[in-house]
Amino acid sequence: MSDSRPILNVWGAELSHGARKILRGVDLTLRPGEIYALLGPNGAGKTTLIHAICGRMKLSKGDIALEGQNPWSTPVCRAALGLVPQNIALYNHMTVAENLQTFGRLAGVRGRALRDAVARAIHLCRIADRENEPIGRLSGGYRRRVNIACAILHGPRLLILDEPMVGVDPDAREALDGVIRDLRDAGVCVLMITHDLDQAGDLADRVGFLREGRKVMEGSPRGLITQAFGEELEILVQLDEDPDSNDEIVLNAAGLERRGKTNVWTTLDAGGYATAGRLDSTLRRAGVTPREIRVRQPSLHNLFTLVADWQDAA
Amino acid sequence: MMFAMFRVMLLRLLRDRGALAMTFLLPPLVFVIFATVFAGSSGENIKLKLVIADQARTPASGRLVEALLQDGHLRSVPADPSTIKGVRRQVREGKADAGLIILSDPAGAGTPFLIITDTTRAMAAPMTRGRIQAALSERLPDVVLSKTLSLVEPVYDPSAAQQARARAVIEGVRDDVQAGRAVPADQDQFAVEAISGAGKGRGTITYYAGAVTILFALFSAVNAAMTLIEERRAGVADRILAGAAGMTPALNGKFLFIVLQTMLQACAIFFVAQLIYDTQVRSHLWPWLATSVCVGVCAAGVALGIVSLHRNRDQAQLVSTFLILLLAAVGGSMVPRFLMPPWLQTLGLFTPHVWAIDAYQALLWRDAELTSVYPAWGILVGIGLAGLLLAHVMARLVRR
Numbered sequence: 077m078s079d080s081r082p083i084l085n086v087w088g089a090e091l092s093h094g095a096r097k098i099l100r101g102v103d104l105t106l107r108p109g110e111i112y113a114l115l116g117p118n119g120a121g122k123t124t125l126i127h128a129i130c131g132r133m134k135l136s137k138g139d140i141a142l143e144g145q146n147p148w149s150t151p152v153c154r155a156a157l158g159l160v161p162q163n164i165a166l167y168n169h170m171t172v173a174e175n176l177q178t179f180g181r182l183a184g185v186r187g188r189a190l191r192d193a194v195a196r197a198i199h200l201c202r203i204a205d206r207e208n209e210p211i212g213r214l215s216g217g218y219r220r221r222v223n224i225a226c227a228i229l230h231g232p233r234l235l236i237l238d239e240p241m242v243g244v245d246p247d248a249r250e251a252l253d254g255v256i257r258d259l260r261d262a263g264v265c266v267l268m269i270t271h272d273l274d275q276a277g278d279l280a281d282r283v284g285f286l287r288e289g290r291k292v293m294e295g296s297p298r299g300l301i302t303q304a305f306g307e308e309l310e311i312l313v314q315l316d317e318d319p320d321s322n323d324e325i326v327l328n329a330a331g332l333e334r335r336g337k338t339n340v341w342t343t344l345d346a347g348g349y350a351t352a353g354r355l356d357s358t359l360r361r362a363g364v365t366p367r368e369i370r371v372r373q374p375s376l377h378n379l380f381t382l383v384a385d386w387q388d389a390a
Numbered sequence: 391m392m393f394a395m396f397r398v399m400l401l402r403l404l405r406d407r408g409a410l411a412m413t414f415l416l417p418p419l420v421f422v423i424f425a426t427v428f429a430g431s432s433g434e435n436i437k438l439k440l441v442i443a444d445q446a447r448t449p450a451s452g453r454l455v456e457a458l459l460q461d462g463h464l465r466s467v468p469a470d471p472s473t474i475k476g477v478r479r480q481v482r483e484g485k486a487d488a489g490l491i492i493l494s495d496p497a498g499a500g501t502p503f504l505i506i507t508d509t510t511r512a513m514a515a516p517m518t519r520g521r522i523q524a525a526l527s528e529r530l531p532d533v534v535l536s537k538t539l540s541l542v543e544p545v546y547d548p549s550a551a552q553q554a555r556a557r558a559v560i561e562g563v564r565d566d567v568q569a570g571r572a573v574p575a576d577q578d579q580f581a582v583e584a585i586s587g588a589g590k591g592r593g594t595i596t597y598y599a600g601a602v603t604i605l606f607a608l609f610s611a612v613n614a615a616m617t618l619i620e621e622r623r624a625g626v627a628d629r630i631l632a633g634a635a636g637m638t639p640a641l642n643g644k645f646l647f648i649v650l651q652t653m654l655q656a657c658a659i660f661f662v663a664q665l666i667y668d669t670q671v672r673s674h675l676w677p678w679l680a681t682s683v684c685v686g687v688c689a690a691g692v693a694l695g696i697v698s699l700h701r702n703r704d705q706a707q708l709v710s711t712f713l714i715l716l717l718a719a720v721g722g723s724m725v726p727r728f729l730m731p732p733w734l735q736t737l738g739l740f741t742p743h744v745w746a747i748d749a750y751q752a753l754l755w756r757d758a759e760l761t762s763v764y765p766a767w768g769i770l771v772g773i774g775l776a777g778l779l780l781a782h783v784m785a786r787l788v789r790r
Contacts, residue, residue: 154633157632170401174401184391184634
């Protein structure tokens with residue numbers, strides 16, 4: 077991460093829809109050459125914050141400076157911004173190259189500069205082999221890459237990615253991760269909204285948790301995990317099938333919690349492998365046979381659950 | 391930036407064969423159908439189908455039936471069976487435009503003719519009446535004279551010698567007609583003069599060319615303007631709005647494209663009108679082009695304005711179709727305005743259709759001064775710019 081001047085500053089951002097407060101004093105500072113993942117449950121205020129940064133909403137209180145200027149009152153500063161919407165925001169009746177030329181022109185790039193920008197975007201996003209194909213014929217992963225390419229033609233210093241991995245298979249995801257890292261290495265600041273905590277953990281230099289309009293935690297993924305869990309390790313118990321109500325009582329009594337809607341049950345414990353062995357015996361004695369028990373470092377999933385629990389407790 | 395959006399719209403149209411056909415093939419086709427139907431019904435080519443039942447069966451009635459069967463302005467057929475009931479059934483079933491029952495001898499007293507018509511064919515009764523009177527005066531003048539004499543004789547009380555001379559004159563007239571010596575045209579008291587000269591095209595044709603142009607211009611414009619909603623749904627609008635220029639160039643690009651699309655559509659319709667009906671477009675090319683630009687501006691503005699008010703395609707489609715059809719009906723794109731009651735004609739002035747049709751007619755049919763179409767141009771452009779302004783305002787609101 078570079079230590080240069082911030083490209084984006086958000087100070088005490090507050091925004092309300094009628095009586096409902098969407099943002100309650102969010103601060104954010106982003107610098108060139110970093111990937112920042114903005115995390116949080118639905119309704120946390122992530123999209124509203126992005127809309128405010130893009131100059132589409134006026135803050136009730138606080139201020140935003142994109143390259144030193146407010147994007148709401150000084151639209152010209154939005155030239156420093158590139159947005160990759162969650163949907164595939166492309167023209168299906170046009171080829172990859174035609175889309176790139178169109179969005180380049182709409183961003184104010186023309187002539188030789190446009191040709192160079194298109195070539196650079198095609199290279200960065202690794203789409204040269206499908207340049208002349210209509211968007212409708214591309215796979216989901218390729219469309220995502222073109223979606224990103226169309227947002228970088230005017231050389232934005234801040235690239236906002238809204239859920240860039242929705243509907244993408246693992247291979248395509250790996251390729252997209254590479255594209256995002258290349259952009260970061262080229263000096264672009266990437267602000268990523270995602271529900272994919274694994275991707276955020278892998279890619280982001282910093283993450284910020286937003287909940288009910290407040291930023292409740294911010295830092296590097298590893299730093300935050302260490303700070304929150306210390307020496308604790310995550311123990312994952314994988315079951316073959318859905319446990320019945322008796323099994324659930326046993327699993328809960330052993331201190332395990334179900335992860336989402338999966339058949340994976342987890343707990344955090346400093347005992348690590350020793351605790352895992354004890355758990356295995358306890359469960360088998362009670363008639364619950366795990367298919368697999370794994371021990372690993374805690375991830376952003378655990379942090380996310382922890383943050384949610386804090387808030388619920390509060 | 392504006393031309394980037396123009397190119398997007400152009401490629402969208404060129405790569406969609408269905409949209410191409412709907413935009414450039416269907417309007418001329420509909421125009422030809424309308425022109426054929428309405429030019430025929432209001433012009434000199436109309437041929438009424440008349441079914442005739444001769445219940446009198448006198449020599450005069452027989453001569454009248456023969457005269458009507460030979461009338462080139464009618465398609466007359468003798469009724470079979472020749473009863474009132476049979477004639478009524480044929481008219482009711484739409485097999486004939488009108489029916490004629492000859493109840494008694496045309497030369498005799500009383501009311502010898504009964505005309506049967508359907509109320510939906512308002513012109514059929516007077517036209518039938520006119521053709522019967524023409525047949526009587528041209529082919530049976532002796533019958534008319536004889537009838538007139540029978541009315542006059544009681545007043546003047548002619549002597550037997552005078553009556554004999556009068557009968558001789560009547561018989562002479564009958565012999566002349568039967569021998570083909572009488573020239574019916576010489577006896578015609580009416581001369582007809584068309585208000586447009588030869589080669590000036592026909593009013594009805596120009597009317598429907600204009601009517602179909604504005605109707606389809608609006609439909610095609612709404613279809614193109616729907617891209618506003620598609621772009622919003624796909625996230626393209628988010629991408630554009632995040633840019634420094636916002637939606638302004640994109641909207642203007644769409645507007646420009648729709649104006650051009652309407653002009654090309656008008657070209658297709660009036661090309662057919664010129665080719666088939668000799669509508670005088672070539673000799674009024676520049677004023678016609680200016681009118682088509684104004685129609686394009688109007689259609690583009692109205693379409694963008696309507697679509698920008700809606701959040702989803704179904705809603706926009708429903709409202710725009712409702713509005714366009716309503717405006718077309720009131721504005722005279724479906725039925726000529728002169729057939730409408732006065733209050734509806736006045737209401738029509740609030741639609742762009744009336745002004746578009748009027749401008750085309752003024753230039754191509756009435757051969758009017760250019761200054762007389764300025765108000766129509768002004769109103770069309772005004773409506774269009776108001777719609778565009780609305781679309782820009784709505785785009786700013788969507789930004790929020």
